[in-house]
Amino acid sequence: MxxxxxxxxxxxxxxxxxxxxxxxxxxxxxxxxxxxxxxxxxxxxxxxxxxxxxxxxxxxxxxxNTSSEQKEALAKLQAEYDKYKAAAAAELAKTNKVNAINLALKDTKAHNPATLMKFIDVDAIELDDNGKPQLDDVINGLKESDPYLFQAEEGNDTPNPSIVPSGNPAANGSSNADPFQAVIDGYGK
The missing domain is CATH 1.20.5 (Single alpha-helices involved in coiled-coils or other helix-helix interfaces)
Structure with missing residues (x-):
């Protein structure tokens, strides 16, 4: 960032x-x-x-000086090596893709970008020519289905309730009358 x-x-x-x-x-x-x-x-x-x-x-x-048996063993080893090399290349490509997605998620306005990774199918994401993942559709879908994952947009008019009164209590010990006590006192008169 x-x-x-x-x-x-x-x-x-x-x-x-x-x-x-x-x-x-x-x-x-x-x-x-x-x-x-x-x-x-x-x-x-x-x-x-x-x-x-x-x-x-x-x-x-x-x-x-290599015998035919050794040559066959070498050919078998070469085939296994090529298979492991292809698997390693595929794993490296997947790791690079996951890292690119993680970096792109950090640019979203998510509360926790790492959490978003659980909602993303890595195999379904395509990378553009620059190696950047095409996440716009996925992110927009998550914003609609799970808006709690993202920070509120600027200008959003959703109310933010106030559960407790703001400010500190008065230093002289006087405070607003207890509403329950006021009701009880009202019955005594």
């Missing part, structure tokens, strides 16, 4: 509060960057291992 100093001050935050918000946001970003770096290093390491394994497999296939 991107925000500016002016936007935060527009919400009524003081300059000191704005600095604290940016400091907290910076901590979150640093943690995310660290996780991303770790994941990137692990991915690169696994890619290198995969390339080395593929090279060794090709070397074994072309080696003249």
């Amino acid at each position: 991107a925000f500016t100093t002016e936007e935060l001050q527009g919400l009524g935050l003081t300059e000191e509060q704005v600095k604290e918000v940016f400091a907290l946001h910076g901590k979150d970003l640093n943690a995310i960057k660290s996780d991303l770096e770790t994941a990137t290093q692990e991915r690169d390491s696994l890619k290198n291992q995969l390339q080395n394994t593929e090279a060794q497999l090709e070397t074994l296939k072309t080696d003249a």
Whole structure:
């Protein structure tokens, strides 16, 4: 979520509060960057291992000293490897899709974007050319069927009931008369 100093001050935050918000946001970003770096290093390491394994497999296939039984075993291993590679690619694509949907849900005015994910069929969502999920229909449907999941729209005229009187009680101990006591006192006269 991107925000500016002016936007935060527009919400009524003081300059000191704005600095604290940016400091907290910076901590979150640093943690995310660290996780991303770790994941990137692990991915690169696994890619290198995969390339080395593929090279060794090709070397074994072309080696003249390899028997026909070993070649059959290598072919079987290659088929299994291709199957696992395709499954891993499909899992990666699904993970990328779920992450894109989660990021898009953060831009909605939902109370808890993570909760919305339970209502979304990931397989039914299509990604556009930029890799962004097409969620407009799903979000609009959820806003109609389950409006409690979303923050109220600006200008919405739904009443907000006041359950308790506003303000603090009087310091001198006097308060409004108890309505029940007033009824009881009315019978005694």
